[in-house]
Amino acid sequence: MSSSFERYQKRRLISSYFSVVLSIALVLFLLGLLGLLVLNAKKVSDHFKEQVVLTIYLKDTAKEVEVKQMEKSLAMADYVKSIEYVSKEQAAESMKAENGEDFMEFLGFNPLLNSIDVHIKADYVTEEQLKLIADETTSKSFVDEVRYDNDLVTLMNNNVKKISFWILVISGLFTVIAVLLINSSIRLSVYSKRFTIKTMQMVGATKKFIRRPFVWKSVRLGIIGAVVALIGMAVVLYYIDKTFPELEFLKNQILIASLFLGVFAMGIVITWISTFIATQRFLNLKTDQLYY
Known part of the structure; x- marks a missing residue:
């Protein structure tokens, strides 16, 4: 009976970790693609302009x-x-x-x-x-x-200005959404361990000692999610380069490397901050508040 319960708990834990990794990977993947679009927006617009x-x-x-x-x-x-x-x-x-x-x-x-x-x-x-x-x-x-074609030139320049503005707006909005989604996934993961946190606290463990394993676990999940997202980005980037070689997306390798590094760092930083805040919240809760 005990062994069956342990297996159930282990499967539940793995499922929770998988959900967190998947959420982080999807959010960072979409955020990375948006970053790729922002960084290459001028190159894309220049390509179409030079068709005139x-x-x-x-x-x-x-x-x-x-x-x-x-x-x-x-x-x-x-x-x-x-x-x-x-x-x-x-x-x-x-x-x-x-x-x-x-x-x-x-x-x-x-x-x-x-x-x-x-x-x-x-x-x-x-x-x-x-x-x-x-x-x-x-x-x-x-x-x-x-x-x-003067009309085409006018229309193209007006559309480029509008698209550039909305790309910046959507980028900012999506960054906020990405942080909130990852934070929500991390909080749910920590929430499932709230009783463990409170038990450790009751036996005299310090907040720093309790928080450390949760932070490192989340950071590792963030790294895994970031790696999965980067693999997806690399596949998409390779496909775009093969389909539209004239855009030369892979030409500026320093820019691409900076973007990949930024996505990787974001996976670590967001998970670290989210876990810190989530564990701090449960550490400050009273025992009777854990059930709400």
Whole structure:
């Protein structure tokens, strides 16, 4: 009978520890992913901004030397990430592939112009900067016109500001929720031992002596939970890097290491503080208050 009760208590204890570890791991995992998003928010927004293409259409009368000179000056410009020359024949082939029919059969000639596609660096993708670049480029005699999606640029910049603000708000809110959830799990774990705490106190054990094993046990559970969360984060990060290699999430390894270290430290600090507060509460309770 005694052996059966001991096994029951042991299973109950293991189940309690597992619940605490799972709660810590899930909370830290989600918090880590949010931290990853916050740290890479600018990189993600820059990636989408740099998809905006400014297209320079060249007149048919443009000389080859003029075009080459423009390509060189663009390649050296501070605001340019990359350029690509698109001949009128290439443009016609692309349009044919896109529409599924050869429009030149109806027209009898190619009405398209040679062009240069310019990918602008993210810091210069604003309405003002793009207008200055377009006006400067259009002033050249061999340039027919410059086109870019100004509405898309405006919408993108407005959305980036809104998303950045809400990411910061959600990060702060989620951090508070994470602390509360972990604290709740730790308190429930300590609550199940409240009678043991009071018994030790009644036989003369000091608060520090009683508190120490509870704190160290919770810290160990916090470490295990943090390790599980970090493994999950590493898997997600690897998947993102394989799926979206252009975002280069793994490029800044120091930043990633700092994030992982921060999540690991948070698992230890939160569990330590939560256990300290929880045990202190039960140590200060009177015996008749343990039943409520």
